[in-house]
Amino acid sequence: MKIFRKIFNFYYEGFRDMPKWGRMAWAIILLKGLIIFILVKFLFFPNYLKKNFETDEERGNYVFEQLTNTTDDYDATER
Amino acid sequence: MMLLNVDPSLIDWSRAQFALTAMYHWIFVPITLGILFIIAIMESIYVKTGDPEWKRITKFWMKLFGINFAIGVATGIILEFEFGTNWSNYSWFVGDIFGAPLAIEGIMAFFMESTFIAIMFFGWNKVGKKFHLASTWLTAIGANLSALWILVANGWMQFPAGMEFNPLTARNEMVNFWDVFLSPVAINKFVHTISSGYIVASLFVVGVSSWFLLRKRETLLAKRSIVIAAVFGLVASASILFTGHGSAVQVAQKQPMKLAAMEGLYKGGERAEFIGIGALTRDKKVNDGKDAFAFKFAFDGMLSYLIAFDKNHYVPGIEDLVNGVPERGILSAQERIDRGKLAINSLRNYKQALKNGDAELAAAELKVFEENYQHFGYGYLEKPEDIVPHVPLVFYSFHTMIFLGGLFILMFAAFLWFTMRNKIETLRWRKPLFWLGVLGIPLGFIASEAGWIVVEVGRQPWVVQDLMPVSAAVTRISSASVQITFWVFAVIFTALLIAEVSIMTRQIKIGPKKGE
Numbered sequence: 001m002k003i004f005r006k007i008f009n010f011y012y013e014g015f016r017d018m019p020k021w022g023r024m025a026w027a028i029i030l031l032k033g034l035i036i037f038i039l040v041k042f043l044f045f046p047n048y049l050k051k052n053f054e055t056d057e058e059r060g061n062y063v064f065e066q067l068t069n070t071t072d073d074y075d076a077t078e079r
Numbered sequence: 080m081m082l083l084n085v086d087p088s089l090i091d092w093s094r095a096q097f098a099l100t101a102m103y104h105w106i107f108v109p110i111t112l113g114i115l116f117i118i119a120i121m122e123s124i125y126v127k128t129g130d131p132e133w134k135r136i137t138k139f140w141m142k143l144f145g146i147n148f149a150i151g152v153a154t155g156i157i158l159e160f161e162f163g164t165n166w167s168n169y170s171w172f173v174g175d176i177f178g179a180p181l182a183i184e185g186i187m188a189f190f191m192e193s194t195f196i197a198i199m200f201f202g203w204n205k206v207g208k209k210f211h212l213a214s215t216w217l218t219a220i221g222a223n224l225s226a227l228w229i230l231v232a233n234g235w236m237q238f239p240a241g242m243e244f245n246p247l248t249a250r251n252e253m254v255n256f257w258d259v260f261l262s263p264v265a266i267n268k269f270v271h272t273i274s275s276g277y278i279v280a281s282l283f284v285v286g287v288s289s290w291f292l293l294r295k296r297e298t299l300l301a302k303r304s305i306v307i308a309a310v311f312g313l314v315a316s317a318s319i320l321f322t323g324h325g326s327a328v329q330v331a332q333k334q335p336m337k338l339a340a341m342e343g344l345y346k347g348g349e350r351a352e353f354i355g356i357g358a359l360t361r362d363k364k365v366n367d368g369k370d371a372f373a374f375k376f377a378f379d380g381m382l383s384y385l386i387a388f389d390k391n392h393y394v395p396g397i398e399d400l401v402n403g404v405p406e407r408g409i410l411s412a413q414e415r416i417d418r419g420k421l422a423i424n425s426l427r428n429y430k431q432a433l434k435n436g437d438a439e440l441a442a443a444e445l446k447v448f449e450e451n452y453q454h455f456g457y458g459y460l461e462k463p464e465d466i467v468p469h470v471p472l473v474f475y476s477f478h479t480m481i482f483l484g485g486l487f488i489l490m491f492a493a494f495l496w497f498t499m500r501n502k503i504e505t506l507r508w509r510k511p512l513f514w515l516g517v518l519g520i521p522l523g524f525i526a527s528e529a530g531w532i533v534v535e536v537g538r539q540p541w542v543v544q545d546l547m548p549v550s551a552a553v554t555r556i557s558s559a560s561v562q563i564t565f566w567v568f569a570v571i572f573t574a575l576l577i578a579e580v581s582i583m584t585r586q587i588k589i590g591p592k593k594g595e
Binding site for chain 1: 197
């Protein structure tokens with residue numbers, strides 16, 4: 001328990017005695033984290049395959065279709 | 080014949096979005112990679128000598144590192160979001176090969192950097208000097224190891240190794256971690272990239288110190304910082320020369336089109352020349368018979384020599400790679416497109432045959448697929464010229480990088496020489512030198528970004544070399560939604576950059592605290 005208390009105090013005192021520029025840096029980190037992880041991730045960047053398909057098999061089939069339904073039946077000897 | 084039915088504007092906007100994010104992210108990364116080692120060296124001197132001025136110097140640069148770290152941290156995570164949303168075919172196709180290094184990076188970055196950074200900033204009077212110093216070194220090593228995993232993943236895209244394609248799941252699966260990790264492309268890329276970060280950080284330290292000397296403030300801090308940064312910059316420059324050569328050799332072997340674009344080499348041959356200075360002919364097209372250069376100053380046989388230590392070594396040009404050179408064993412792009420389409424068709428037929436329970440046909444289709452898999456990505460291309468990247472962008476970026484790299488060596492040498500001889504403040508032309516030092520900060524970023532342009536634009540149209548072009552990698556979503564996020568990011572990143580520059584310049588103007 002003593003070690004956890006020491007670690008807690010280390011961080012607590014570190015944040016408490018932080019200079020002005022450090023507080024500003026942390027404000028930027030928190031604001032940016034909020035924007036990136038809440039706004040950007042959930043509003044604009046859903047994982048396309050996870051969102052639209054339930055299982056890995058469905059995802060694999062979808063990508064397989066995407067990658068193989070690109071050409072008509074092809075015979076290189078026709079060239 | 081029907082090709083990929085993808086809106087070209089979707090591909091362009093998806094690329095633009097990724098490029099914007101990556102380039103902004105790379106503004107913050109190089110300083111972090113390099114300045115941590117500079118700080119660790121300064122702190123080591125403090126611990127060794129006990130001189131409080133070195134502690135003050137260390138704490139000043141640590142403050143600037145802290146600002147850069149705070150603003151830059153997590154900007155790279157957006158690239159991972161983009162993989163999932165905009166490049167879902169790619170994300171699936173590369174499978175665990177990309178996932179594993181990125182997962183290791185995430186865990187390492189979180190535990191190593193977050194733990195030791197806290198000790199660096201909060202632990203000055205709470206832990207012993209040596210423990211604090213060890214934390215600073217470990218933060219530096221941790222940050223650089225984070226870069227290792229990302230660059231291993233990028234190296235795999237340039238030279239896919241250590242994997243097998245699973246035709247049932249349309250996924251590449253890692254079969255040998257060490258082939259991925261120790262790929263010569265990945266190792267060279269890692270050392271070259273972190274060395275470029277060290278140079279950018281050294282230029283930053285020299286530039287800020289030059290500003291202090293111009294203002295006749297903090298001269299001791301400035302001179303000591305210049306010595307450390309210039310030595311570090313020179314060592315990094317030696318490393319970048321060595322690994323740059325190594326990268327060129329790898330590119331010549333694995334991505335010959337990129338090398339040809341870097342040198343504007345349309346017609347290859349033996350005794351291939353290296354362009355010292357040159358201007359490309361405008362509107363030059365493949366096979367149009369025009370001379371590639373409006374003017375050039377070139378070194379005969381030097382390109383051949385640089386990549387094989389043999390002036391008579393054959394180097395294929397852009398047109399050779401498009402048209403093919405049968406006597407050299409180079410297939411034409413059209414031949415590779417044909418084989419790629421064959422591979423795509425056999426893959427489709429293989430799965431269909433399995434569905435129909437026709438094991439014999441499935442085995443035959445699989446054999447054709449495996450024989451042609453190395454050309455798989457070519458099957459998505461429309462015409463042979465599609466294998467050519469944007470030559471002027473690659474050529475000028477490459478030569479800008481080389482020119483600036485040479486200039487930086489001279490700058491570091493000059494700053495070190497005059498500072499060591501204690502003449503830096505009395506030189507007749509000290510002001511132009513100091514202004515050059517300040518200018519070195521943006522020039523360092525330009526050189527570093529130019530390097531990435533060479534690597535990434537030079538490998539177009541490939542996301543995964545020869546196996547997947549960007550047109551096949553992109554998610555079929557609306558182009559408008561990608562445009563919206565492009566502008567959202569442009570605003571967010573520009574705001575972050577403005578914040579970085581304004582907070583950083585304010586703190587530089589304030590300088591180190593007297594009693595710090």
